[in-house]
Amino acid sequence: MDFPVSKKWPSTPVKLAVLAILTLFVAFITVFSLMNTTQTVFTHFYYVPIILAAYWFDRNGVVYAILLSAIYLGVMYTFSPADMVVIAAAVARVILFIGIGCVIAILSMTISREQELVAESETRFRGIWENIHAGIILVDAETRTIIAANPEAEKLTGFSQKEMAGHLYHTLICPAEQGKYPISDLGMRIDCAECMLLARDGKKVPVLKTVTDMTIGGKRCFIESYIDITPIKDAENTLIAYIREITLRIRNPVELVRDNLHEIRDDIAGQTVQPAHIVTVLAIQEKDMDGILKNLQELERAIAEKKMEIPDALREYMKR
Amino acid sequence: MGENYKRIILALSPSRSYRENTLQMIKGIQKGNPHIILICVNKPAAFLLDFYQRNGVDTRRIFFIDAITQYAIGSAEKSTDTCKFVSKPNDLTSIGIAVTTTLKKFEKEKTVIFLDSVNAMLIHSSSADLLKFIHFIISKLRIMNIAGILLAVEKGLDPILLSQLSTFADETVEFPDEKAT
Numbered sequence: 001m002d003f004p005v006s007k008k009w010p011s012t013p014v015k016l017a018v019l020a021i022l023t024l025f026v027a028f029i030t031v032f033s034l035m036n037t038t039q040t041v042f043t044h045f046y047y048v049p050i051i052l053a054a055y056w057f058d059r060n061g062v063v064y065a066i067l068l069s070a071i072y073l074g075v076m077y078t079f080s081p082a083d084m085v086v087i088a089a090a091v092a093r094v095i096l097f098i099g100i101g102c103v104i105a106i107l108s109m110t111i112s113r114e115q116e117l118v119a120e121s122e123t124r125f126r127g128i129w130e131n132i133h134a135g136i137i138l139v140d141a142e143t144r145t146i147i148a149a150n151p152e153a154e155k156l157t158g159f160s161q162k163e164m165a166g167h168l169y170h171t172l173i174c175p176a177e178q179g180k181y182p183i184s185d186l187g188m189r190i191d192c193a194e195c196m197l198l199a200r201d202g203k204k205v206p207v208l209k210t211v212t213d214m215t216i217g218g219k220r221c222f223i224e225s226y227i228d229i230t231p232i233k234d235a236e237n238t239l240i241a242y243i244r245e246i247t248l249r250i251r252n253p254v255e256l257v258r259d260n261l262h263e264i265r266d267d268i269a270g271q272t273v274q275p276a277h278i279v280t281v282l283a284i285q286e287k288d289m290d291g292i293l294k295n296l297q298e299l300e301r302a303i304a305e306k307k308m309e310i311p312d313a314l315r316e317y318m319k320r
Numbered sequence: 321m322g323e324n325y326k327r328i329i330l331a332l333s334p335s336r337s338y339r340e341n342t343l344q345m346i347k348g349i350q351k352g353n354p355h356i357i358l359i360c361v362n363k364p365a366a367f368l369l370d371f372y373q374r375n376g377v378d379t380r381r382i383f384f385i386d387a388i389t390q391y392a393i394g395s396a397e398k399s400t401d402t403c404k405f406v407s408k409p410n411d412l413t414s415i416g417i418a419v420t421t422t423l424k425k426f427e428k429e430k431t432v433i434f435l436d437s438v439n440a441m442l443i444h445s446s447s448a449d450l451l452k453f454i455h456f457i458i459s460k461l462r463i464m465n466i467a468g469i470l471l472a473v474e475k476g477l478d479p480i481l482l483s484q485l486s487t488f489a490d491e492t493v494e495f496p497d498e499k500a501t
Contacts, residue, residue: 244480245446247478248442248447248477248478249443249447253440253443256362256437256440256443256473259336259473260363263339272374273367273370274370276366277364277366277367277370280364280367280389280392280393281363281364281367283392284363284364284388284392287388287391287392288443291443291444292443
């Protein structure tokens with residue numbers, strides 16, 4: 001059975017007012033009961049203000065319990081000064097009142113400290129969630145629906161968290177087919193895998209993706225994190241284009257010069273071509289080699305400046 | 321060439337039979353009796369003229385735009401009735417002007433432009449500049465309703481450049497590598 005619990009307590013003046021009313025009530029009921037020679041039931045009413053004071057005001061609450069106990073003891077002594085049994089029972093109650101006040105104050109201080117730690121932790125993790133330079137998307141492992149997305153994920157995909165929440169992960173931002181979810185369906189582990197993220201405008205954003213499996217509130221979830229590698233990809237593509245261009249202007253021309261020299265050798269052997277023409281053709285090959293050398297120097301400079309590895313696909317092409 | 325007249329063709333030849341294939345193409349084109357404007361970047365005009373004459377080509381109907389001789393020998397050759405010299409193979413503007421003026425010269429005659437070769441041009445010009453130049457030449461040919469042949473060594477061009485050149489051309493012709501078989 002659930003009870004409605006207020007998440008917010010009233011402000012300090014209201015608390016003080018409540019305590020003042022309860023104190024007056026307790027004092028009144030004490031005097032009233034003693035005047036009617038009743039000495040047992042009314043003492044239970046002391047617990048309420050003592051517990052509230054200790055819970056609300058910690059150490060000051062204990063001071064309040066001591067003061068209220070002193071009042072109680074004073075009133076008891078006034079009404080029964082010679083009855084040592086009554087006085088002894090009253091002293092025992094006073095000890096109980098102060099003891100309860102101390103216990104509640106300690107518990108209250110412990111709860112406050114825990115709440116502070118939780119709040120601090122939440123602030124810290126919210127700060128990370130909102131400011132980390134990686135998109136994070138929380139996916140329900142069972143239904144494959146998106147539970148939450150951080151602002152960077154919103155920026156990467158172009159969808160707001162509200163738009164993403166509740167939608168199937170595959171249909172919205174992941175190009176993988178449904179039923180082929182790598183980490184669960186295919187039993188794969190994803191750690192910094194290079195893949196594509198679908199953006200709202202239909203563009204594919206190259207990302208480094210990591211998926212971890214965890215349980216939140218008894219529910220299995222996947223935490224997907226994405227790092228945008230568009231600038232790296234752009235630089236890589238630029239380098240590929242550059243190397244492709246240089247390959248065109250080094251490897252292929254070398255083959256051309258080789259074939260030309262082969263033809264010149266045949267022409268010289270066959271003595272069919274005038275020597276002046278041979279000289280000109282050889283001079284052209286020399287100039288062509290100059291051009292190739294210049295292109296090679298450009299490639300060296302490009303490699304020195306970029307310092308990036310030649311991708312495998314291009315390496316294969318260059319081996320052709 | 322007959323049916324291919326007024327079309328732009330990208331001709332790809334194996335490197336080992338490149339010279340023979342060029343010769344066959346020139347002979348084939350001459351069956352239609354057009355004027356051939358040959359842009360030479362790989363071999364000098366004088367050498368080609370001598371080679372074609374020795375191999376039975378009617379060189380009276382060939383006009384050379386030679387972009388390599390001056391650059392190679394360092395001295396300025398004077399242009400003749402059958403040959404126009406351009407100072408450098410990477411001076412694509414001058415080659416373009418030479419092509420335009422030569423086309424005007426043969427305005428009323430059946431003409432075919434022959435570019436020898438795309439590979440040789442790549443030694444001296446970037447692929448972007450070369451594509452712009454080829455696009456310029458092809459646009460001019462299409463406006464003037466003239467045929468053109470872009471000659472290249474097969475496997476000498478990378479797939480991306482080849483696909484770009486193929487989009488400019490109406491047809492791509494590949495010569496078989498007979499010596500390899």
